[in-house]
Amino acid sequence: MLKRPKSYKIMFVISLIIYFIICVMSISIGSVRIPFDEVVKVILNKWFGIGDISNISQTTITIIISIRLPRVIMATIVGSSLSLAGAVMQGLLKNPLADGSSLGVASGASIGATIAIATGITLPILSEFSIIITSIVFAFISLFLVLYVVRKIDRSMSTNTVILAGVIFSMFASSISNLLLSVFSNDTKKIVFWTLGSLASSNMSKVLLILPIFLICVFYILYKIPELNVFQVGEDAAKYLGVNTKKAKICLFMAASALVGMSVAMTGNIGFVGLIIPAIVRMVVKTNYKYILPFSIITGASFLCITDLISRTVITPSELPIGTVTSLFGAVIFVCILYNFKKRRDV
Amino acid sequence: MLKVNKLSVKINNKLILDNISFDLNENDIFVIIGPNGSGKTTIVKSIMNDIKYTGSIKLKDKNIKTMCISDISKYIGVLMQNHTLEFDNTVFDIVSLGRYTYSKSMFANLDNEDKEKIKEAMELTDITHLKNSSIKNISGGELQRVFLALVLAQDPNILILDEPTNHLDLKHQIDIFNILKKWSLKEGKAIISIIHDLNLAYKFSTNALLIKEGITVACGKMDEVLTKENLKNTYDIDVFEWMKLVLNNWK
């Protein structure tokens, strides 16, 4: 296990490089195969005005700019958001099983999104935005509801109670969502995709709508790294060390559920990400949030980009629901790393 | 430094503390002694503004109620009885948390002063060799010293310790209290400690508060408080006789 901070910087740079490679791969591979160099050229031209792309077909350019690029950016944002939210919830609740899905936040947000879509309550121009807002609001409500109920039942808020409550609420909430969906739409495939998540409908408008929210939450959470670290010794000790625990908890929970709510509004409920990515990161990196959070962000982004690529290519031109892929791959990767880690520890 | 005056705490209509008063002066080691459930930890909570109370607590003539926790933590550091840790943190990480209240830069980065204090604290508590170990791999006693180092790194003026020598073997118990004694004699420092071991209390403390069921039995200099009578009334057993009996075995 690497301990010196300098090596973390190198590791992070390597992670970034891997991430960019994954991005280019994701853009070039799909139902239509586009060579890597064309991808790079088009992006350089359209975003930075460098280079000449007159020899590349309009269709290719459209696929890259309007379909694949937004999709990759969306995967980045959602992957990072879910991982970050998971890491935060795990730190605040001192519970390695806590994340957006296991606490019922994602399912609650789904209800909000479903209601917004079904009732068609829209602002005239930005109907997408109202779906995002209702999802985030319902995410807040779900989290605070679950935690409030747990506190009433079990003062110490033990791991088991929290997860149990979260799972029960999760199932309850998804049933309501599915009920609403089947009442308003008879399309079962649509319901399945919504339940298991899909990046298929990503476009630049959606990306630009959530980008500011994403950035605000990320900057805030990173700002609170010292507090997150202190929470590791427990809420009472944290208080005596000078942390305004009530305020910190509320604000951090809000930021985390906003990230989850926003992700659910864009792509439906993608499970597992917030759970395994922080766990994997913790195993490899120290348990100082200074390292956990940035690595969770980049790993989460890379993970979702790869799983999205896989979901698009395995049964091309159809798509596997991404929730399926994340669960499958996530579980396998997690077990491998856990095994490796335990082996090294015991040596 | 700290003036507690007529402190009373009521929870669910039950009087947990009744008119507790004491003063903490510079370089004191002030111990709070009493049977289980007599309200000792509640006194700590009141000082840290963590519970509703009547009466006044003044820190350097400033009312604690008017201060926020981030200010209080610069003056007072608390070592609690129980420690709950979930994840695989390193010892260094845990000790460095003591510097939270002084953090000036982003991302919990430590400046040179922080690193100095942490190093000192770890040396004092003899855990420097455990610097990079995971806290899940160390013994209960070592963990206790880690948390002591944490609160020493916080560099407060007043140290409040709740059973600091729990889990520690005799050598370390004595070592720790020697360190604490030396620390308390520094300029502007004082210690409040809740302790069960009466021998340690007798040896190291300057002042004491003997408390039973929330009521002061005795308060003042060590010798005046720890008398045969007082202890008998508080503990319902003749402590003096017990001690003498046990001492005989060592002869």
Added chain:
Amino acid sequence: MKKKIYLILAIVIITLSIVLAGIYFVNKNKISESNPLVLIDTAGKEVKLTKYPEKIISLIPAATENIYDLGAGEKLIAVDTYSNYPSATIELTKLETASSLNIESIINLNPDIVFMSKMGQTVEQYENLTNSGIKIVMVDASSIEETYTIINLIGKVIGKENEAKEIINEMKTEFENIKNSVKDEKSKTIYYEVSPLEFGLWTSGNKTFENEIMEILNIKNIFKDVDGWAQVSEEQVLVKDPQYIITTTANYGDFDAVEEIISRENWKNVNAIKASNVYSINPDTMSRPTKRLVEGAKQLKNVIYGE
């Protein structure tokens, strides 16, 4: 990194992202060479625009009215001779249509877009115009639903899509209200005359705007079984004995259409005439695919059911 620097950095980046989003959404709806607007008109032909039209010619009164309703009336440079509403059309250059269509004068005016209808125009004329580089958008509608379609289409072409949506929503609401306000009324039979006796009786049958409005108003058109605008015979009217007679024939000089009907010898015993339920209304509001169809419906409703 100091906290202040971090906060400033955060605010700068977040503001940038909001500004970026703003710019994107403002430009999203702008059409240009690289982002052209492509639409299909009612004749199924593709229309491609790289900018919104500044000079518009309308060869069909319905399109003229709709363009004014959408707030782009000032962009009209010429209209057909039948475009008579709103009053501002008096000032505009008038062009002949149908067989008198002058292709050269249209080309001379150099319009960005020409709105046309199939009525009276030949395929040849259409092809001659398009071959000369004139962009044509066909806007035909024969039902209320198709009216919504062309309002939407015209709105998209001239860059007034939101206004078009508003007009359509208003119309839908109004028609709902009108429909609900008469649903408890007893149904009446009506004979709707668009051309008087001397030219042969013509009526509006099924699949006309008039008939659709009558159905909304729960009024029975005695000639519902006939399609489109059709010629009918006196006898049929007498046999069907309508309770109401509406005429759209215009009054001019001494001629009064209502009086003329009442004075028809053979019609003395017709229900409507005995009860003096013969009325005249403006046909323009009942036959053009514009938002004035609502007015027409209200007019007819008042006549039949009273205020």
